[in-house]
Amino acid sequence: MKNYILTILILSIIIPFRAIGQGCMESDSDEGVAVVGYVQADYDNYFFDTDNNGNTLNKPNSFYFKRARIGVMGSIPYDVSYYVMAEFSPIATGNPYLLDAFITYAPFKKYLKFTIGQFKSPVGLELNTPCHALYTIRRSTVVNNLATPFRDMQFMLFGSTDSLFGRKDLISYKISILNGTGLNHWDDNKFKDIAARLVISPWEWLKIGGSYRTGKQDIKKTGQVQKTRTRYGADLSFELKNILFQAEYLFGEDVGKVASGGGCGGKSTAVADSLIYSKSGFFVMAGYMTPWNLQPIIKFESYNPHVKNESTYKYLYVEQDFIQTTLTFGLNYFLNDWTRIQVNYLYNAEETAADEFPNDAIMFQIQAKF
Numbered sequence: 098m099k100n101y102i103l104t105i106l107i108l109s110i111i112i113p114f115r116a117i118g119q120g121c122m123e124s125d126s127d128e129g130v131a132v133v134g135y136v137q138a139d140y141d142n143y144f145f146d147t148d149n150n151g152n153t154l155n156k157p158n159s160f161y162f163k164r165a166r167i168g169v170m171g172s173i174p175y176d177v178s179y180y181v182m183a184e185f186s187p188i189a190t191g192n193p194y195l196l197d198a199f200i201t202y203a204p205f206k207k208y209l210k211f212t213i214g215q216f217k218s219p220v221g222l223e224l225n226t227p228c229h230a231l232y233t234i235r236r237s238t239v240v241n242n243l244a245t246p247f248r249d250m251q252f253m254l255f256g257s258t259d260s261l262f263g264r265k266d267l268i269s270y271k272i273s274i275l276n277g278t279g280l281n282h283w284d285d286n287k288f289k290d291i292a293a294r295l296v297i298s299p300w301e302w303l304k305i306g307g308s309y310r311t312g313k314q315d316i317k318k319t320g321q322v323q324k325t326r327t328r329y330g331a332d333l334s335f336e337l338k339n340i341l342f343q344a345e346y347l348f349g350e351d352v353g354k355v356a357s358g359g360g361c362g363g364k365s366t367a368v369a370d371s372l373i374y375s376k377s378g379f380f381v382m383a384g385y386m387t388p389w390n391l392q393p394i395i396k397f398e399s400y401n402p403h404v405k406n407e408s409t410y411k412y413l414y415v416e417q418d419f420i421q422t423t424l425t426f427g428l429n430y431f432l433n434d435w436t437r438i439q440v441n442y443l444y445n446a447e448e449t450a451a452d453e454f455p456n457d458a459i460m461f462q463i464q465a466k467f
Contacts, residue, residue, distance in 0.1 A: 138162055205256070208257070209255075240347065251276065254273075331345070435465060
């Protein structure tokens with residue numbers, strides 16, 4: 098822990114910008130180093146009993162830190178910027194770890210930039226929303242399962258049309274070559290994943306996006322069929338005055354069973370078989386910012402793990418294999434520009450009456466960012 102703090106302090110002193118991270122924080126300063134970060138303190142209460150197989154679900158209700166992050170960002174003449182962020186919450190791994198670290202070169206301003214390092218995959222709307230700017234406490238089940246691994250070592254080209262067509266950022270794009278093995282992991286094969294995202298914004302308040310990712314997984318045994326993972330996505334974001342509406346759909350196909358997970362701190366791995374597994378899901382979310390800094394949110398989501406062939410996934414740490422829909426009732430209260438309180442109630446409905454079991458939850462979070 099002391100080594101991480103010392104490293105950040107040294108960086109903030111010796112490295113004399115405005116950097117926009119890939120789904121990360123951004124600084125309000127145009128020059129010099131900026132220290133950025135945020136803390137999210139949570140309490141989750143799970144209304145769990147027994148699952149549909151009669152197994153007792155002993156998920157404890159607990160206070161915890163969902164995220165506790167601090168980092169630095171800045172620029173170096175000319176056209177070079179950097180971003181480093183560490184995660185200090187012990188929830189994911191039990192120890193602090195490097196979350197994001199990348200260098201960006203922008204010789205063509207906003208039209209074309211080059212970035213290399215570790216950061217979020219360009220797949221999807223909700224994944225590329227910074228964690229401190231999410232409208233609900235947890236990301237959607239479909240994103241947690243089909244956009245993983247969230248972070249990866251990669252090289253990315255990205256940019257936008259800026260004001261080329263008479264309106265700002267009419268078209269923006271990201272094209273990335275990734276290891277495909279997740280956060281803080283070496284690649285485990287000779288192949289690389291390819292991911293891309295395209296967003297069209299005909300008006301400032303409307304964005305329409307599409308995403309794609311494909312890659313091969315490690316072969317564990319001689320003669321075993323090569324595992325592949327492919328993802329397609331489409332999304333829409335509408336933000337006009339105080340009204341918010343977002344929707345996203347993701348479809349995934351794995352040749353060979355590829356383990357779910359690998360979100361913020363895990364590694365996605367392959368296991369032995371050669372069947373085709375297809376799964377899909379979506380979310381639809383609406384919100385309204387009132388004059389009292391209160392923002393009610395309602396979000397409907399559904400995840401189908403067996404469009405083709407059966408596969409399992411984890412929801413609130415419970416492994417299951419059926420279609421589930423979740424209705425989230427949320428309320429966000431903004432004390433100021435840096436402090437936010439969120440309350441979410443998650444109502445879950447399973448695929449059939451036989452699958453139904455008590456698994457609702459209520460979540461609280463207070464966030465302070467700097």
